[in-house]
Amino acid sequence: MTETSEQTSEWTLTAMDRCDSCSAQAYVHVKGISGELFFCGHHYNKANGDKLNSFAFEVIDERERLVENKLKGDDY
Numbered sequence: 285m286t287e288t289s290e291q292t293s294e295w296t297l298t299a300m301d302r303c304d305s306c307s308a309q310a311y312v313h314v315k316g317i318s319g320e321l322f323f324c325g326h327h328y329n330k331a332n333g334d335k336l337n338s339f340a341f342e343v344i345d346e347r348e349r350l351v352e353n354k355l356k357g358d359d360y
């Protein structure tokens with residue numbers, strides 16, 4: 285196994301972070317006024333809107349990693 289720590293260190297979210305809705309790997313971390321939420325790309329698209337915007341004060345969006353995974357042939 286080859287460690288790719290240089291590459292992964294750019295990202296905040298890890299494979300340990302799971303979507304709150306479906307347990308897929310989380311790519312969006314929303315820090316809100318009363319807690320934190322994790323979303324996969326699919327559920328972030330569903331949840332994104334006025335309700336989420338009024339809750340969130342910080343959104344860490346790493347969905348561009350999905351493109352990277354697709355290039356590797358990893359279908360999320």
Ligand SMILES: [Zn+2]
Binds near residue numbers: 306307327
């Ligand atoms: Zn999900």
